[in-house]
Amino acid sequence: MPVHHLHKAQLSRQIKSEAEKLGFFACGISRAGALPQDARRVEQWLEKGMQGEMHYLTRNREKRYDATRLVEKARSVISVLISYYPQKELSEKSYYKIAKYAYGRDYHFVIKQKLSRLLQQIEQATGKRNARIFTDSAPVLDRAAARRAGLGFIGKNTTLISRRAGSFFFIGHIIIDLELAYDDEITENFCGNCTKCIDACPTGALSAFELDARRCISYLTIEYRGEKIPETFKGKWKQWIFGCDICQDVCPWNRKALPATEPAFQPSEALKNMTRRDWENLDKPTFKKLFKNTPLERTGWKGLQRNIRFLQDD
Incomplete structure (x- = not known):
């Protein structure tokens, strides 16, 4: 330009x-x-x-x-x-799910x-x-x-x-600080009567247009710093160990989801090959090597261990 x-x-x-x-x-x-x-x-x-x-x-x-x-x-x-x-x-052999x-x-x-x-x-x-x-x-x-x-x-x-x-x-x-030509805001909502996301949330974190983070799998596996995930969520977790995509996976609009073209967002070979056993035996040095500069650093090795333990005790 x-x-x-x-x-x-x-x-x-x-x-x-x-x-x-x-x-x-x-x-x-x-x-x-x-x-x-x-x-x-x-x-x-x-x-x-x-x-x-x-x-x-x-x-x-x-x-x-x-x-x-x-x-x-x-x-x-x-x-x-x-x-x-x-x-x-990620393949079925991974068993555990990450967003x-x-x-x-x-x-x-x-x-x-x-x-x-x-x-x-x-x-x-x-x-x-x-x-x-x-x-x-x-x-x-x-x-x-x-x-x-x-x-x-x-x-x-x-x-x-x-x-x-x-x-x-x-x-x-x-x-x-530049005056530009502005686009029209979208004020209409296109969910209609659909409640698929609310119905699919296993922990009841969603009501229409409102998310209670305290019940959200994504929050509890990433942002929550407690030693243990609250027992009340036993049996509702669906194998998620980092984040959760359920409310997006069921959304009819995501039939139109565009496959990512950015190479940096593609999973590494190591991640693609992870098995249930690999996740459960993951030690700290391997975690650091595999997940350096990825979103999983946010929860850290200890947080990931906690999340896996919670599912193992299920």
Whole structure:
């Protein structure tokens, strides 16, 4: 994008075209500003204590609800989506299940790298900008910003759902001090009367458009730091040891899920070959070697051991 003083509609089109070349299947742009309805919804959710031990969600709240507090003179939020849907799920011999987003390398590195390149291209066209890159890494309401940029609607399972590609994707943003052409927010909901996600959740973590993290397998296997998983969940776990995809797997919109094209999100040969026994005998050095720079580092070897033990005692 070597041209200065591009018209904002033209510049916005070019940003989207560059985003596509970088591997994002969708890019939308919204005006930076407050998200009062989303702020109210999150505050009510926090009041009910549904965030469990995720104390970071209670910090920097004013920044979370307004992009202009994160970047001085912010005018626009450029939001992007990139698929992580695997071409093939882990084999039956693995027995234990990990969420599909964790099959490959840690997405934070991959997306930040791509967004840095996109920002460089924008700056080549417009000169140096005041901007910041985010991917699930700071107080940003990711799904709300992407919905505002016209990239999807929030489903009953609380994920952002793209009518073109389901919900197996990562979200990233550039908040920037640049006036651009804005996309129309999706205000309609396309779940209809479907309650498949709510009915399928084995621990009853979901009610329509609300997730109680304290009952969510994904939260309990990753974010929860307790020594033991509460006994009340015995027999409801379905072999998940890191994350859970049940509410996305049953969603009819995910018939449209796009297979990931990003090589970094493909599972390693070692992961593909893991058997039940391998998981159960995994020692710390092997864990470190196998899962370095992957999402599994978040729960750590000890957390993974706890999760496997919980299923073994079942």
